[in-house]
Amino acid sequence: MTQVMACIDGSLNAAAVCDYAAWASLRLEAPLCLLHVLDHQQYPQHSDLTGTIGLGSREHLLEELAALDEQRSKLALEQGRLALEAAKQRAQRDGVGDPQLRQRHGDLAASLGELEADIRLLVIGRQGEDSSGDRQLVGSQLESVIRTLHRPILVSTEQFRAPQSVMLAYDGSATANKGVDLLASSPLFKGLPIHVVMIGADTADAWAQLKHAEQRLLEGGHQVQLAIRAGEVEPTLHAYQAEHAIDLLVMGAYGHSRIRQFLIGSTTSQLLRASNSPLLILR
Template identity: 35%
Template structure:
């Protein structure tokens, strides 16, 4: 079994490694620590800048910008190597097997490529450029979650012991997958599970709740229907129940509906300071 842990220079890097270590320890998995040096259109940038000077200086400016670009590339590689080495040492100290992967390219494309041979992806809630944006969800994180076919664990800023988890259940295929995983995986063997269906007391919701309770069995400490808007209900319940993690299906509605009315998945990732384990 393999876990992909995606790290960068953000304040989430350590947390991503710690969350990956927690998963790997319980599932006897290997962690592949992935660092991606993103592509930059350096040629276009040089052309844009050089067009603002006279012809006599253009050649010299192009050469200088090329040297700067090469120096930045070397620095990015060195920084990535340091991050990967530190992650390996931290995983070794946690008793977890690990390997590293250093790539150039697009983050989303690389993660999707690497997850083909993996079972779960761990990624930070925000990237290096958004560390101090409160309530912000990195755009690349959302795109990874939307495109990944494997479970994605979106790590919070810091890791804490997972003793209690909230399952946000709507009866859909992806949330049923989340319930089945929580019911059978060694990852949640010693975790107290709370399950909430947000909405009205309808036959559909009662049947969904009954199915989930039966599947979870003794692992389920509480299962109930809570009236109200899904976003508000789930964010409030996560806080009130003292949850250490949220488990849910990801982006169950069509892209058009999400564009018009928003997404509970995105709202939860933005609204809680907890790790969120997502299933497609």
């Protein structure tokens, strides 16, 4: 895991994705790679049009349509290249030395899966350029990426704001404790106060789990605040986040509690859709 990788496209989220990736690259002291993937479904490398042309049609029609598809693909690649160049200039203005640029042709989730060994942190927008524009929706490709990739994923909002505080949604699971270790040791969170929040019953066992997490974070030099709140996971987490003006929500993708049930499958969209701040998903 050597790079911070940012998914760049023509969406409204692209600038913030670039800024969050630059922020992470600088804090982690890790190289930055800017990636553009050309969707193979929209822009196939080779089109077979024989089934779309009726009997008796002239062969030159097939040739013309194939040429048009090739031209569309070339234009899309050029548009992606320009987007990458603009992102590189923006990252350099943010202080990143020499971002690497990569272009691939294929499915986004599959492409990232192939590049997984090179990824330390992935930064991606909540919506891609093919989304409907409704800010309450989450891009379908994002959900595929979350299910495919086994690396931390930072999902950005449309506006960049350098995080000044962090909230960890904690359930005492092995995944959540790995999240605690990551927050305690990663330079990404150095100097940031951390709120550790459990959703559930206020019990001695719950507090014992929280105190264990607190001790690990204190050893990492963090200021820590603990809380247990009752209620439904998504609105309760976001209410706490709003109450304390927390900039970044951190959550494990898998656990063994209501948080797990909340995040897996279609409910992933509920959390992402309702969030007005970036979300770091841990795997």
